[in-house]
Amino acid sequence: MRFSVVIALALPFLTSLTTALGQPIQSGSADLLSRYDDELSVRGLVDSLTDYELRSLSHYLDDALDARAGNAPYNVKQKKPKVTAAQQATRKSNARTNAAGNQAKNAVKKADLKKKAETAPKYGKPRSASKQKPNQPGYRAAGRAAGHRLPKQPKTPKPNMVKGQAPSAKAQKKQGEANARKTQRKADGRAKFAPTKEAYRKTTSLPHRKNTFTAPDGKKVSGKDVRTAVFNSHHFSGNKGGAGTASPKPFKNNLQGPAGSKTRPLPKMKGAGKEFPVNTKKGGYQGGGDVGSMRVVTQPKRDGGSSFKGVIGHDTTRKPSDPGFNDHFQVKSRKK
Numbered sequence: 001m002r003f004s005v006v007i008a009l010a011l012p013f014l015t016s017l018t019t020a021l022g023q024p025i026q027s028g029s030a031d032l033l034s035r036y037d038d039e040l041s042v043r044g045l046v047d048s049l050t051d052y053e054l055r056s057l058s059h060y061l062d063d064a065l066d067a068r069a070g071n072a073p074y075n076v077k078q079k080k081p082k083v084t085a086a087q088q089a090t091r092k093s094n095a096r097t098n099a100a101g102n103q104a105k106n107a108v109k110k111a112d113l114k115k116k117a118e119t120a121p122k123y124g125k126p127r128s129a130s131k132q133k134p135n136q137p138g139y140r141a142a143g144r145a146a147g148h149r150l151p152k153q154p155k156t157p158k159p160n161m162v163k164g165q166a167p168s169a170k171a172q173k174k175q176g177e178a179n180a181r182k183t184q185r186k187a188d189g190r191a192k193f194a195p196t197k198e199a200y201r202k203t204t205s206l207p208h209r210k211n212t213f214t215a216p217d218g219k220k221v222s223g224k225d226v227r228t229a230v231f232n233s234h235h236f237s238g239n240k241g242g243a244g245t246a247s248p249k250p251f252k253n254n255l256q257g258p259a260g261s262k263t264r265p266l267p268k269m270k271g272a273g274k275e276f277p278v279n280t281k282k283g284g285y286q287g288g289g290d291v292g293s294m295r296v297v298t299q300p301k302r303d304g305g306s307s308f309k310g311v312i313g314h315d316t317t318r319k320p321s322d323p324g325f326n327d328h329f330q331v332k333s334r335k336k
Contacts, residue, residue, distance in 0.1 A: 121165060199234040202305030203298065206230065211333040215294050215313040221278055223333065229278035229296040230308060232285060237274075246287040248274040251297050251312075256327045265328035266297060269309045273299035278311065294331060 049057070143150040167175070207213075211223035232246065239247035252272045255262040275295040277285040285291065294313040298306045311331040318325050 193235070196231065196235040199237075199306065200231050202303075203230055203234070203308060204301075204305065205308045207308070207333055208335065211335055213294070213311050213331045213333050215331050216315040216329050217293060217313075217317050219293060219313075221280055221294060221311075225278055225280055225284065226296055226308075226311060228284035229276050230298060232283075233274060233276035233296065233298055234306075236276075236286075246285060248276045248298075251275040251295070253297075257324065265312050265330055266310050267330075269297070269299065271299065273297050273309055275312065 139150065207223040207226055209222065209224040209227065211226075213221050213223075213226065233248045236246040237248055239245055250272055251274060253264050253266055253269050255264055257263050275297050277291045278294050278296050279285050279290070279292045293316050294311055296311055297309040299309050300306050311333070312328040313331045315324075315327070315329060
């Protein structure tokens with residue numbers, strides 16, 4: 001709007017100024033002073049325009065000067081030819097014919113859709129449809145307005161297939177590939193844990209799952225936790241020791257205590273064995289920094305199996321300056 005008004009105001013003024021500038025004027029005349037004032041006005045107008053507006057204005061001036069040099073009017077609008085009554089009647093007739101044809105085509109399409117709807121299978125809603133909320137419009141915008149992300153909306157479940165209707169070939173292929181991957185994962189898991197299961201099966205003297213082991217510092221583990229630790233001891237037996245690595249460590253059952261009354265942590269155990277951390281986490285200890293204060297002790301046998309010897313623990317209530325800070329204590333179990 002601003003650009004068109006500027007062009008309309010400046011075009012005749014600049015055209016007359018350009019024509020006048022091309023004529024010779026004597027020095028000291030009144031025309032020279034008037035021309036100087038007009039030039040200052042033009043400079044002020046030019047300074048208020050943008051580069052794009054100045055380029056367009058120069059094009060307008062070039063066209064105006066060319067039209068004036070050829071004695072032709074500038075930017076003459078072409079008059080539209082008048083439409084006769086017969087032409088108007090023809091246009092209306094063609095429009096009515098096209099509308100009638102489109103209505104007939106739409107009626108045929110609507111009838112075909114109704115027939116397909118009558119024969120197409122009807123899908124029922126799943127049982128979980130009543131428990132899920134439909135997606136609400138503007139949910140993300142409401143979260144942005146609140147300043148935090150709102151809870152994610154559950155997706156509307158897809159309808160179930162009609163009972164007895166076979167799925168499509170694409171769906172069957174997709175489901176078959178998923179079943180094959182699931183079967184392969186199970187087979188890989190069985191192969192991975194097969195040696196561990198065999199070693200665990202050959203382990204004797206395991207405690208009952210419902211037994212309770214209470215350490216000197218008051219911490220408790222169940223017989224199930226102890227069994228899980230024995231299983232992990234066999235599974236991670238090939239790992240090399242290191243910080244945060246799940247690997248069994250040798251347990252020598254050395255004498256400990258003050259001089260004259262030294263005892264062994266597991267009095268009935270003869271020889272060395274292996275110790276492994278035990279905790280109450282699901283799956284047991286599998287590495288990391290939280291080792292805990294209790295260990296399960298197993299000892300290999302001549303027949304290739306192993307024997308559970310007991311649970312040992314540190315007394316965490318002792319200070320590092322105490323002489324028996326690193327001593328082990330046997331953690332006995334109680335049956336429920």
